[in-house]
Amino acid sequence: MDGLWTVPNNSPTAAxxxxxxxxxxxxxxxxxxxxxTYEGRPPVEAVRGLDLEVEEGECFGLLGPNGAGKxxxxxxxxxxxxxxxxxxxxxGRQWGKDDDALRQRIGISFQETKLSEKLSVRETLAxxxxxYRRGITPAEAIExxxxxxxxxxxxxxxxxxxxxxxxVACALVGDPELLFLDEPTTGLDPRSRRQLWEIIRSYRQRxxxxxxxxxxxxxxxxxxxxxAIVDRGKVIAQGTPRELIISLGSEHVIEFxxxxxxxxxxxxxxxxxxxxxxxxxxxxxxxxxxxxxCLSVSEPHKALPALLDRLESLQLPLASLTTRHASLEDxxxxxxxxxxxxxxxxxx
Amino acid sequence: MTIAERASSAVEERPPxxxxxxxxxxVQLVLARLREFFREPEAVFWVYIFPILMVVGLGIAFxxxxxEHIAVDVESGPQSATIASALGSNPRFVVTTCDxxxxxxxLRTGKAQLVVSxxxxxxxxxxxxxxxxxxxxxxxxxxxxxxxRAAGRVDRVKTADETMSEPGGRYVDFLVPGLLGMSLMGxxxxxxxxxxxxxxxxxxxxxxxxxxxxKRDFLAAxxxxxxxxxxxxxxxxxxxxxxxxxxxYYGSVWSLVFLIVLGAxxxxxxxxxxxxxxxxxxxxxxxxxxxxxPMWMLSGIFFxxxxxxxxxxxxxxxxxxxxxxxxxxxxxLEGSSLSSQAARITIMAAWGVLSFAxxxxxxxxx
Numbered sequence: 001m002d003g004l005w006t007v008p009n010n011s012p013t014a015a016x017x018x019x020x021x022x023x024x025x026x027x028x029x030x031x032x033x034x035x036x037t038y039e040g041r042p043p044v045e046a047v048r049g050l051d052l053e054v055e056e057g058e059c060f061g062l063l064g065p066n067g068a069g070k071x072x073x074x075x076x077x078x079x080x081x082x083x084x085x086x087x088x089x090x091x092g093r094q095w096g097k098d099d100d101a102l103r104q105r106i107g108i109s110f111q112e113t114k115l116s117e118k119l120s121v122r123e124t125l126a127x128x129x130x131x132y133r134r135g136i137t138p139a140e141a142i143e144x145x146x147x148x149x150x151x152x153x154x155x156x157x158x159x160x161x162x163x164x165x166x167x168v169a170c171a172l173v174g175d176p177e178l179l180f181l182d183e184p185t186t187g188l189d190p191r192s193r194r195q196l197w198e199i200i201r202s203y204r205q206r207x208x209x210x211x212x213x214x215x216x217x218x219x220x221x222x223x224x225x226x227x228a229i230v231d232r233g234k235v236i237a238q239g240t241p242r243e244l245i246i247s248l249g250s251e252h253v254i255e256f257x258x259x260x261x262x263x264x265x266x267x268x269x270x271x272x273x274x275x276x277x278x279x280x281x282x283x284x285x286x287x288x289x290x291x292x293x294c295l296s297v298s299e300p301h302k303a304l305p306a307l308l309d310r311l312e313s314l315q316l317p318l319a320s321l322t323t324r325h326a327s328l329e330d331x332x333x334x335x336x337x338x339x340x341x342x343x344x345x346x347x348x
Numbered sequence: 349m350t351i352a353e354r355a356s357s358a359v360e361e362r363p364p365x366x367x368x369x370x371x372x373x374x375v376q377l378v379l380a381r382l383r384e385f386f387r388e389p390e391a392v393f394w395v396y397i398f399p400i401l402m403v404v405g406l407g408i409a410f411x412x413x414x415x416e417h418i419a420v421d422v423e424s425g426p427q428s429a430t431i432a433s434a435l436g437s438n439p440r441f442v443v444t445t446c447d448x449x450x451x452x453x454x455l456r457t458g459k460a461q462l463v464v465s466x467x468x469x470x471x472x473x474x475x476x477x478x479x480x481x482x483x484x485x486x487x488x489x490x491x492x493x494x495x496x497r498a499a500g501r502v503d504r505v506k507t508a509d510e511t512m513s514e515p516g517g518r519y520v521d522f523l524v525p526g527l528l529g530m531s532l533m534g535x536x537x538x539x540x541x542x543x544x545x546x547x548x549x550x551x552x553x554x555x556x557x558x559x560x561x562x563k564r565d566f567l568a569a570x571x572x573x574x575x576x577x578x579x580x581x582x583x584x585x586x587x588x589x590x591x592x593x594x595x596x597y598y599g600s601v602w603s604l605v606f607l608i609v610l611g612a613x614x615x616x617x618x619x620x621x622x623x624x625x626x627x628x629x630x631x632x633x634x635x636x637x638x639x640x641x642p643m644w645m646l647s648g649i650f651f652x653x654x655x656x657x658x659x660x661x662x663x664x665x666x667x668x669x670x671x672x673x674x675x676x677x678x679x680x681l682e683g684s685s686l687s688s689q690a691a692r693i694t695i696m697a698a699w700g701v702l703s704f705a706x707x708x709x710x711x712x713x714x
Contacts, residue, residue, distance in 0.1 A: 127380050
């Protein structure tokens with residue numbers, strides 16, 4: 001695991017205080033040992049010592065379940081929340097000194113903003129454009145998010161996906177070098193999600209940098225060059241999606257469920273002891289997941305026959321069996337001990 | 349390509365051109381407010397039609413008219429016919445004869461202003477009335493006069509009445525400056541306070557904060573759009589009152605404009621202060637009512653604030669609405685100069701400046 005961590009090789013004090021032309025910056029976003037505790041009884045530790053480094057030109061994803069501290073982290077990086085402690089550097093600067101200069105260079109889209117319903121798409125973008133010294137025209141922004149047909153439509157009449165694209169367009173209209181997107185596709189239908197992914201990809205293809213948060217694994221896998229998996233206010237793994245999956249030591253997963261002897265694979269089917277399968281060839285780990293048994297394997301062609309033989313000899317009838325490539329979900333399960341969409345149980 | 353290189357190449361692609369007025373953040377923010385407002389028909393109705401309805405309703409209900417009819421009851425008895433005929437000589441009296449119990453009820457419920465009864469021989473007249481009711485007192489004097497004359501009293505001196513009803517002294521003249529002040533108060537509190545809280549709830553304030561938008565542009569735009577909304581609001585009320593009720597404005601137009609603008613600015617400041625922390629519609633509505641209710645009652649919108657006890661006067665005089673309405677009345681009805689209103693203007697300016705300063709300090713953007 002350790003090899004995956006991107007260890008910053010510059011100390012924060014060595015970072016240039018201001019943008020000096022012609023010299024390459026070490027990272028677009030850097031934060032170290034970020035802590036945010038909300039006061040209250042009891043105090044809520046939303047972020048508990050989080051390190052990040054986002055390089056220029058990449059799409060960086062903060063992946064984690066709801067309540068992991070993703071939004072708090074991104075809002076601190078956006079300069080909207082002040083951290084309890086820790087170092088934050090965005091585009092080589094720190095928040096609190098000449099924030100306007102920084103704001104001119106970044107674009108932000110929140111998880112949820114209710115833009116004025118009675119303004120048209122074009123009017124909304126003209127408004128946001130007026131806040132920036134330089135940028136693209138409202139018409140260009142409309143073009144980039146493919147809302148040309150809706151340019152004169154009131155915001156209140158747009159669908160959820162169109163509203164979200166408009167929100168992204170509001171972030172793009174200042175032609176930012178860095179784009180922050182908090183849960184850009186949450187609650188959208190599959191088609192709208194793909195449209196947004198295309199917008200994000202084309203922005204990235206201009207060599208710009210994106211930091212997004214998501215709790216969708218497929219989004220992180222398909223869209224992000226780098227992913228930091230966040231859980232309970234900490235980064236529990238960081239790397240490219242591929243690196244993270246390889247770190248499991250096994251790129252494949254075999255999942256099966258057992259039928260009971262009446263022949264139907266119902267929920268009261270026996271769940272075998274995971275110990276029975278750990279010794280099979282190329283099996284790295286075994287766990288139970290709601291009645292399913294999941295084997296992480298590096299070589300499925302060796303593991304499968306051995307598994308079938310073992311089940312045969314134990315007289316356990318199969319109800320279903322699938323093999324698939326390991327995903328970030330498996331990485332999360334391995335590291336956090338639960339599935340991503342599962343609520344954290346109080347005992348855990 | 350480094351960020352610096354890219355930034356410079358972007359500048360080459362798009363040479364900076366002088367910014368048109370319409371592209372300025374302040375102008376765009378004002379435009380957005382105007383569009384939002386005028387695309388909301390209900391809001392337009394309440395802001396512009398409501399004050400007119402108030403003037404019409406109250407103007408009709410309290411229109412000054414000569415006392416045409418005096419309802420007098422005569423308690424039935426041996427003398428009742430004599431009394432009725434004595435009163436009947438004057439057409440202003442509407443005489444009803446009924447028994448004692450009925451008369452008492454009619455007097456209590458205001459259907460009769462006065463009950464006349466007679467007792468003894470020679471008859472002595474007795475008047476029953478409610479001395480707190482001006483109409484009752486008036487009826488008593490008129491009836492007494494008629495009965496005394498019928499009994500043979502002779503006037504010693506010749507008198508003649510010269511009647512006048514000049515605009516400026518009627519209730520509707522008194523009412524219009526009050527309604528104007530009330531409308532400036534309501535408009536400022538709702539137009540600035542409510543809108544600001546609504547934007548906070550929608551996280552739009554926070555979204556703006558995430559851009560390089562300057563806070564002063566935003567606040568100036570809220571104020572400016574309030575001033576723009578106010579112009580038709582005020583004009584509609586003044587023009588309507590002038591043409592429909594013949595309300596006449598004695599003072600100078602510029603004094604009136606000055607007071608209206610000052611009042612609107614002051615209440616925008618109060619509105620901003622009320623909205624500076626509130627996070628829900630309920631909270632801000634409650635706060636606004638808390639602020640407005642005392643002024644509705646005390647500041648002399650519908651009747652002069654002099655009616656409240658002397659002990660309360662110093663407090664009433666420094667409420668923001670009182671000096672505004674008093675100054676408006678002085679200028680509109682008496683033609684006073686602005687310099688004569690300096691004390692009131694100072695109180696208003698103090699309210700405006702203080703509320704702004706505090707609001708800016710404690711304003712919650714997210």
